[in-house]
Amino acid sequence: MKAVGYKRALPITDRESLLDIELPQPVASGHDLLVKVRAIAVNPVDYKVRQNVPAEEGQYKVIGWDAVGEVIATGEKVSLFQPGDQV
Secondary structure, eight states, X not given: OEEEEESSOOOTTSTTSSEEEEOOOOOOOXXXXXXXXXXXXOOHHHHXXXXXXXXXXXSOEEOOOEEEEEEEEEOTTXXXXXXXXXX
16 A cells, blocks of 8 residues: 655655655454545644654654545444445
């Protein structure tokens, strides 16, 4: 899956402050929804996280809290959503 993330909290002017990355597709379990994202926005929480929360060693920190898309899978405890729902 495509994502936006970072490895180190760098000034926004640095080319590596935000990176387009590819990650394995997650599996929905429990109360999770797996959503095919159609649009995403950066909000003040993303801004603060990028400035203050480092990625774990050898990993990327993925940001993007505001999104819209289509549910493609649900965890076994989900009861209010089903695949095909727009969220």
